[in-house]
Amino acid sequence: MINTIIFDFGDIFINLDKKTTMDGFKNLGLKEWNEDLDQLNIQxxxxxxxxxxFLAGFQKHMPNASIEEIQDVWNTILADFPLYRLEFLQMLSKKYRLFLLSNTDSIHIETFEQRVGSSFYGDFYQCFEKVYFSFEMGMRKPDAEIYQALLNQHELQPKRTLFVDDKKENTDAAAALGIQVWNLQVGKEDVVDLFEKNIL
Known part of the structure; x- marks a missing residue:
């Protein structure tokens, strides 16, 4: 019986618009996303x-763009956060231990909080026993150490813990540790469909 749920953030609660971001970078002169940008993002x-x-590293690939322009485009990935998902989460929090585990960075979190306001993000964070952001932890999914850190810190039993993420590499890594998983298919499924999945 599941008693704990660990959720990803992007494309689980807040919608992401990756196409607009890539189009924006191309407009600033980026020829293609490459390994160097991948590594900058991971670091x-x-x-x-x-x-x-981070921003200066991106600027090397778009020398005619300003730091401000690059940061603005970086933030276009953050789309809307539907209220119904927050309400679903609030209902869940009465029945389960909940945690947030997100691969994210300080720019995106600061921007998210500014956009939605303290009342909304306060209500959101309050649903969780603890909120974990990769940039604060010094580790990220799908590295096994990040899941192990949560299991150890909160004395969670893998078989009674469900992990919800839209990236298969992340759910595969969690499953390898014995954690129950739902690899949510963005655009086809919504986090509020959770009870229909017969996982809980």
Whole structure:
């Protein structure tokens, strides 16, 4: 019997618009997403580099763009956060131990909080026993250590814990530790369909 649920954030609660972001970078002169940008993103999500180092790294690939323009485009990925998902989460929080585990960075979280306001994000964070962001933890999914950290910290039993994420590599890594998983298919499924999945 599941008594704990660990949720991802992006495309689970807040919708992401990756196409607009990529189009925006192309308009700023980026030829293609590459390994260097991938590594910058990973290091920033782990909190290993500063905001300035991250943005300057991107600027090398778009030399005619300003730091402000790059940051603005970086934030276009953050779309809407439907209220019905928050209400569903609030209902869930009365029955289960809930945790948030997100690969994210300081720019995106700061922007999310500014956009939705303290009342909304306060209500959201309050649903969770603890909120975990990769940039604060110094580790990220799908590395096994990040799941193990939650299991150990909160004395969670893997077989009684469900992990919900839209990326298969992340749910596969959790499943390898014995955690129950739901690899949510974005655009076809919604987090509020949880009870229809017969996992709980």
């Amino acid at each position: 920033f999500e782990k909190g290993n580099i500063s905001r300035n180092e």
